[in-house]
Structure formats: C-alpha cells, structure tokens
Amino acid sequence: MTRYLEDTATERLEADEREGLYGPLAEAVRALVDASIRTEVDDHVIRQATADLERIAGHLRAHQLPGSYGVHSEAPGRRRTWGSPVIGVRNPIAPPLTLQHAPDGLVWSEFRVGTAYEGPPGRLHGGMAALILDHVLGEAVSASGHWGLTGTLTLRYRRGTPLGRLRTEARIDRVEGRKAYVVGSIADDEGITVEAEAIFILPKGYVHPDATA
Numbered sequence: 703m704t705r706y707l708e709d710t711a712t713e714r715l716e717a718d719e720r721e722g723l724y725g726p727l728a729e730a731v732r733a734l735v736d737a738s739i740r741t742e743v744d745d746h747v748i749r750q751a752t753a754d755l756e757r758i759a760g761h762l763r764a765h766q767l768p769g770s771y772g773v774h775s776e777a778p779g780r781r782r783t784w785g786s787p788v789i790g791v792r793n794p795i796a797p798p799l800t801l802q803h804a805p806d807g808l809v810w811s812e813f814r815v816g817t818a819y820e821g822p823p824g825r826l827h828g829g830m831a832a833l834i835l836d837h838v839l840g841e842a843v844s845a846s847g848h849w850g851l852t853g854t855l856t857l858r859y860r861r862g863t864p865l866g867r868l869r870t871e872a873r874i875d876r877v878e879g880r881k882a883y884v885v886g887s888i889a890d891d892e893g894i895t896v897e898a899e900a901i902f903i904l905p906k907g908y909v910h911p912d913a914t915a
C-alpha cells in the first residue's frame with residue numbers, strides 16, 4: 703500500500719527542511735510545558751515569563767492557518783499529520799512518538815513520557831494511554847491497507863504505567879467487511895502494562911483515502 707503519495711527528491715528535501723524548522727519549535731514548547739509544571743522560581747520571574755510567552759505567541763500568530771492542521775500537504779503530493787497529538791512534529795502536546803513499521807505489519811514505537819502526562823503520581827494518565835493506543839492501533843489498520851475510524855476501543859490497565867521510557871505496539875488481527883480488528887499494548891521494562899483491542903470501521907459510503915492515489 704502507498705502510505706504517502708509519491709514524493710520527488712526535491713519535495714522530500716523541502717519537507718525535511720520544514721521538519722527541521724518546526725520540530726525544534728515544538729520541542730522547545732514541550733520543554734516549556736515541563737518547566738511550567740515543575741518550576742519553583744520566584745513570583746516575579748513567573749510574571750516576566752508569562753509576559754514573554756504572550757509576546758512570543760503574538761509573533762507566531764502574525765500569520766497562521768485559518769483552521770486546524772488536519773492531514774495537510776506540507777510539500778506537494780505529500781500527506782502529513784504534523785498536527786497529531788500523538789506523532790505530530792508540529793504539536794508540542796505530542797510526546798511525540800516515531801512509529802516504526804515491521805515487514806509483518808507490526809507497528810511499534812519506543813518513546814518517553816514525562817510530567818505533562820502524569821495521572822496517578824509518577825504514572826501515565828490512563829486517558830493518555832488510550833490516546834496513544836488509539837493512534838497506534840489506527841496506524842496498524844492503515845499499514846495493512848485498510849482505513850477507518852475508531853468504533854470501539856477497549857483497554858485493560860493491567861498495572862500502573864510508569865513515566866519514562868515505554869514501548870507500544872499494534873497489529874491487525876482480522877478484517878471483516880468494513881471492520882478491522884486490531885490489538886496492541888503499552889509496556890515498560892517489566893512487560894505489558896496496558897492491553898488494547900479495537901474495531902476500526904470504514905464509514906458507510908466512504909472510500910479508502912488512498913483509493914485515488
């Protein structure tokens with residue numbers, strides 16, 4: 703399956719340059735989120751930082767997209783999900799995950815989560831685990847040549863997931879008509895902490911987005 707429309711070498715270079723520009727911006731904002739949660743500096747430093755950040759946001763807003771990022775063409779003919787809250791190069795909310803695709807269809811990623819995603823003390827928020835797994839399971843559907851929206855996502859939290867270095871993986875189980883059944887997990891160094899299964903459904907009347915590629 704063609705996951706992205708074909709790129710020319712020039713388009714790839716342009717996209718890489720854009721990634722090199724926006725990636726560090728998102729990373730700087732990620733560091734800021736962590737600093738904002740954990741700082742214990744004096745009040746006047748906080749007030750000064752607030753004013754500085756409002757000024758910086760004003761600079762960035764001087765020219766911006768009219769709506770959400772969506773699945774956007776960063777370079778001609780190349781689809782990107784840079785606004786994604788899970789993998790988005792331009793989204794500081796994303797950990798971000800870099801997804802790997804094995805030849806057998808397994809989608810996996812090793813990633814880090816910090817204080818921004820804390821639920822129980824020192825542990826990953828359960829909703830964040832659901833967000834990550836929804837995306838990674840969806841990617842496994844996409845990698846198999848199918849497509850669909852999450853119809854049902856079921857999680858089993860086997861034990862607390864520590865903040866820090868984690869691994870997630872997903873693979874398609876089977877496809878029945880418009881329904882794709884997928885399974886996946888999040889694990890720490892000791893093994894699986896969260897198990898997931900999901901049904902992704904191609905909505906009635908929709909065709910696969912790559913059908914015209």
Ligand SMILES: CCCCCCCCCCCCCC(=O)SCCNC(=O)CCNC(=O)[C@H](O)C(C)(C)COP(=O)(O)OP(=O)(O)OC[C@H]1O[C@@H](n2cnc3c(N)ncnc32)[C@H](O)[C@@H]1OP(=O)(O)O
Binds near residue numbers: 838840901905
């Ligand atoms: C552009 C893409 C770029 C690449 C992307 C990379 C990957 C990105 C990954 C991102 C990941 C992020 C992902 C996201 O964030 S996706 C966002 C979260 N999900 C949604 O918003 C979905 C909202 N729901 C709907 O749109 C519709 O209800 C759907 C499309 C789900 C079904 O509406 P439709 O009208 O089409 O259904 P139907 O009535 O004809 O029924 C058809 C069959 O399905 C069965 N059924 C129905 N509902 C459910 C259900 N909820 N669970 C289980 N089964 C269900 C039903 O019994 C029947 O079965 P059968 O009788 O045939 O056996």
